[in-house]
Amino acid sequence: MFNFNIEFTGEFVAFFLLSVCAIVGAVLAINFTKVVHTALSIAFTFIALAGLYVVLEAEFLAFVQVLLYVGAITILMIFGIMMTKHDGEGNEPARSLLETLAAIGCICLFGILFFAIRNADFPAAEVALAEDNTREIGMLMFTRYAIPFELTSVLLTVAFIGAIALAKREEGEE
Template sequence: MLNFNVDFTGEFVAFFLLAVCAIVGAVMAINFTKVVHTALSLAFTFIAIAGLYILLEAEFLAFVQVLLYVGAITILMIFGIMMTKHDSEGLEPRRPLLETLAAIGCLCLFGIIFYGIRNANFPAESAPFTDDNTREIGMQLFTQYAIPFELVSVLLTVAFIGAVALAKREEEDPQ
């Protein structure tokens, strides 16, 4: 059942280190009590995931990961944290039974996923990848998927305007 014949190549070592960094960053994000530390550990996780995308030869996804998640969302979270008041921030009481049950649940989930991956029959590669996948994504995006792309941009613009309108209304109506 467990066949661990692994060639220790540079790609395997890089994958292992990036995977460990992503997992450690995610666990730190869950366990930190200060919100700024949580946001920074999430940025660390996002960077490790971008590195995994590079190993998969998906440079466009890695670029988007760094640009959107590390750059925009993490900075937005930090600005949001800095602009709000955290005077009543306190520590939660420890719940050993809940933490033990959560750890057991995580181990069971890990076992199920590990068993499923080890027994899965992944299909062979169906279509060869192009040499320049970013160019291929751009060609598909601006030819075949041009209308959905524009609809998403309009939807995001409307959501942004709605968020600004809601924030403005809350600012004008202090209670």
């Protein structure tokens, strides 16, 4: 049942270390009480995920992960934290029973997933991968998926204008 036939290659070690970093960053984001520390641990998790994308040979996704999530989203979270008041931060009561039940639930979920994945049969599909996946994504984006790409840009522009309008309205109320 537990026959682990694992080759310890550099790719496996990198995948293991990056996945441990991603899990540790996510757990720290949940457990930190200060919101700035939470935002930084989320950024750490995003960087680890970008590294996992590089290991999986998805360089474009890794670049977008760093550019959007680590750069824009984390900075946006930190600005949001700086602009809000946090008077009662860190004054939460201890919930040892709830934390114990959550830990037991996590261990049970890990066990179920572990045995389900170990006993599953994943057929290996023969897929011809593109030599330059970034170029292929660009070609598809501007040929086959040009209309959804443009609609997404219009949607983001409308959301940006709406956010500015809401911010101006709140500013005028004060």
